[in-house]
Amino acid sequence: MSEINISVEVDRGDREPQPDFVKLERIRKHYGSVVALDDVSLDIREGEFVTLLGPSGSGKTTCLRAIAGMMTPDGGKLSIAGRDLSSVPMNRRNIGMVFQNYSLFPHLTVAQNVGYPLRVRRIGRSEAQARVERALSLVRLDTYGDRRPAELSGGQQQRIALARAVVFEPDVLLLDEPLSALDRVLREEMQLELRRIHREIGTTMVCVTHDRTEALTMSERVVVMRDGRIVQDAPPEQIYLQPESRFVAEFLGEVNIVAMTASNDGRPFQDEAGRTLALEPSSPAGSNGAVDLVVRVEHVGLKPAKEAVDDGHRWRGEIREALFLGDAVRMVVDCHPHVLVARLPIERAIGLKPGDIVDIDLAMRMPMVFAR
Ligand code: ADP
Ligand code: MG
Secondary structure, rough: OOOOOOOOOOOOOEEEEEOOOOEEEEEEEEEEEEEEEEEEEEEEEEEEEEEEEEEOOOOOOHHHHHHOOOOOOOOEEEEEOOOOOOOOOHHHHEEEEEOOOOOOOOOOOOHHHHHHHHHHHHOOOOHHHHHHHHHHHHHHOOHHOOOOHHHHHHHHHHHHHHHHHOOOOOEEOOOOOOOOOHHHHHHHHHHHHHHHHHHHHOEEEEEEEOOOOOOOOOOEEEEEOOOOOEEEEEOOOHHHOOOOOOHHHOOOEEEEEEEEOOOOOOOOOOOOOOOOOOOOEEEEEEOOOEEEEEEEEHHEEEEOOOOOOOOOOOOOOOOOOOOHHOOOOEEEEOOOOOEEEEEHHHHHHHHOOOOOEEEEEEEOOEEEEEOO
């Protein structure tokens, strides 16, 4: 489905969006000896689209459940629009939720499913009907009101779940791995759809995913979690290009890691074979000179080596494998003692094949250096 550009600006009057509309202050939760949330503090701007990204078990769902009121934290403070939620039960929080499994009522029609939250809130019939129509049209399923969930595809069912979550105009929309059950093509389409819906309704959205591409594509801000803690909180470009730790760098994509030694006197970095590389910063704080150079596979340059001489100090290697990926070629290069991986756009891989000797450019774009 193509993305139709209807930018409906959301009217908040003259008011600036509240920077800490959703506010988590040192939220803690443990289950036995497992610390699911370890002093999580997070401010979410009114109307913002934030993604919580992290491996399985990092505390993402627990964080959403805390906001929704589905569980009570052991400590910390939570507020929405300045209102302390500690004594506000789940059904009084005005929060919409979408889960991986659509959890639609199978015996109700699509329109009855979407209208369900309005019945619970005792909204009058004609008003409810108008709202259901608007919600169905928002998710582009205007004509599906009379069907049953079982008659819809997975993607359509997820759209219905979304319509049901926004029909009562929640203050916040929480989405827990909403696209995980969909196949790749549908998932990519729905990522754009979620962005469009966010633009149209302007609701504050917090989405959980373990899929880095999804997080980078969809949201305005990515909060990376690990072991119940926030390890980085930044816009997608910054998370990808300036990760603050090796963990985030590795979680965001395939990388090469080369152990290097830095010196404080301005000389370049060296690997164990004595190959040098001029990099900024010349020595990260606290590293004692031992660093990991981290280079994304898509940021490695390869060129056929011109002269045959190799004094062993050049970044030069032999292509061992070339795997055609469609839009790119994944090359494995032996650069003793390192085995490096490069992902080259197809036009830059032309003429390179296993057995070729290549010059390797590791500092071509955005190399990252972390203290070891
Ligand atoms: P994520 O959503 O990032 O995969 P969760 O928030 O579901 O992670 O879980 C974080 C940690 O808390 C995990 O170690 C998980 O096993 C544990 N946990 C979550 N919910 C419960 C629960 N109801 N009972 C016991 N342990 C739980
Ligand atoms: Mg989860």
